Amino acid sequence: MILAAIDIGSNAARLLINEASVYTDGSVDFTKLNLLRIPLRLGFDVFDKGAISEEKRRKLLNTIKTYKLLMEIYGVQGLKACATSAMRDAVNGQEVLEEIKRETGVTINIITGQEEANIIYETHIAENLNAEKSYMYIDVGGGSTEITLFSNNKVVFKESFNIGTIRLLHDKVTEEQWEHMKWFIKTNVKDYQPIEAIGSGGNINKIFSISKRKEGKPLPLELLKDYYKELSYNTVEERKHIYHLRSDRADVIVPALHIYTSVMRWADAEEIYVPKIGLADGLVKMLYKEMTT
Template identity: 25%
Template structure:
């Protein structure tokens, strides 16, 4: 695959007019939505409206870890309000992501399926690494890094992200299971907090953040200065407390406001002595935030201490704005200082190819064949577009990674490795889909009894596996000797006769491609069953075709 064709997977050049986009972040503590007007000509976006609801999805059943019916109902109602606001503003597109609470709950995917059925809203579940990457994008859209390293700390209800970047590629991304809601539910039973609980909570947070903080610092050169940026409701609430205490007024916006670790120590000392009612009485502190502000402050205190950065600046852009930027990148609307992020999916796949020592030339040949089959059957056998095409490309590039484990059942190993590798830029269901398409490049066709197939919560994505995995099987067969024997393929459908002809042009006119034809005959069953067509291969040796 050429660089030009790879780039085309990620870009939609047709978007040249202003768009209104809504981005929803379904978090552990709150559901946030931001509605923005995107101006591709600049490119930039301006915030049109915001919506927030504290739904506490993180208040899970302590015994089972399940999302509770009450929390799911609160979230459903909040999402319905978000939809209504988006509709009233006539948004052109709506993108929603879910993070820690839904990621970890055994019934999290069932909840997302329920939302899709009840509201018609698709929510993409993203990994911790992907969450960190999108937070980085959100901060980049609001902070001038000037090629200098910036550490970012984002404190959520269920997780804390530590990130390091200089405006180009992120140097370090991490997501750790320490969040304000999680810690409050797990460790805080006294009011005001007792010395023993406070000391234990502080030690626990330090222990959890020590490794990622050390890893982040290892990506800094000796004596390289580093700025610290903080995002999230917890950090904004702490900045508000600091501003009232030290200036008597809260700046609006808070973006760019700074305070020191020494100042934070004072705030923590004050908060630990307060009862819940006292915290509620603090100016600007709502009841929900008052419940979790102390654990959140401890997380920030330990993060700043471990990172050895004494001052923090507030950034009001975070995950939801990162979702907007990612959408713009994915549609080819950004070519300036964020251009290095625009091919994140492609580069993440290629890094995985290298990681598992996949034969790159063979993988590219098979991907070329698979995409050729996709393009020639589009609007004839399927109506998929660029996004599904990209999933097929990724599966084709990675389908053989299971050989890294062993040759036997390597298709199953491929599924496991892809499913458990951080493919940045993809959502959880997209990674699951890529892994399944790759898993079915050989042996049986997709079956409902297979656990990996059932792991795809969305019927839409299961259908993608059903229809695209047969194309990958054919592509794999066409490179059976891993030498690029087939230079070109051309499909001629005769739907009225129930057949489709597959014309094959070998690189070498004298090559009978017997092994490829034999492999094709053994691998075409899934294609024929899925599309109810007989596949008839025809080897054209009249002339050779140019190389791929």
């Protein structure tokens, strides 16, 4: 079964096409056939002006048209599409998605921060790890950060905070918001130590790639702090040159590291696993479940 997910984030729009294979023992494998990412940067409009501009609106529509053609070529049998923080905040968000539906037939749902945390949890990474430890999912996006704590084979909490990389770049995060996230994490993790973090999002994946760590090995918090200091000292142009970063990664990677290191410090998490999962992976798994039950 070939399934697809579209994730319209504050920084980029992603299309993930997976093949779901079922084995005789009932297990299911998801094989990635294609992952396409277009850096639309909707948050740059929304977090400054409150709406999606005509230019970004046109680019988003063309992106979805392109994704639809690709899905037809791959023979996609099911699609789940959602939009997150930027579209939640945009006064014309629903109107833009209605236009896309009319022009392409693709339905994109705006999801809440809580729903976003639920979808990321659908990847079920923590369930395959050491049951004696607690695991904290940290998903950092352009507009928000979703955090889920998993302990003793159950979810302790799922929470979304309006603190994201593009909001930080545009100085749209208040001291009160930082303090609230700090208070929430410290208050709710103290009975679940020791905690290890699980990171998702393009920025932590890039840091993992730069680190040249072996697949499955965690990144220490101290290493993330070192990268934060090192990257902060460089200009965006220098980051692009030294670390071979795209323009739309070179500017957001520093605020992303600021969020990851802050959350890990508050949770007393000394390491972070980077399994290369994201919202689109969770969407595909949710879709599979819906289509087979």
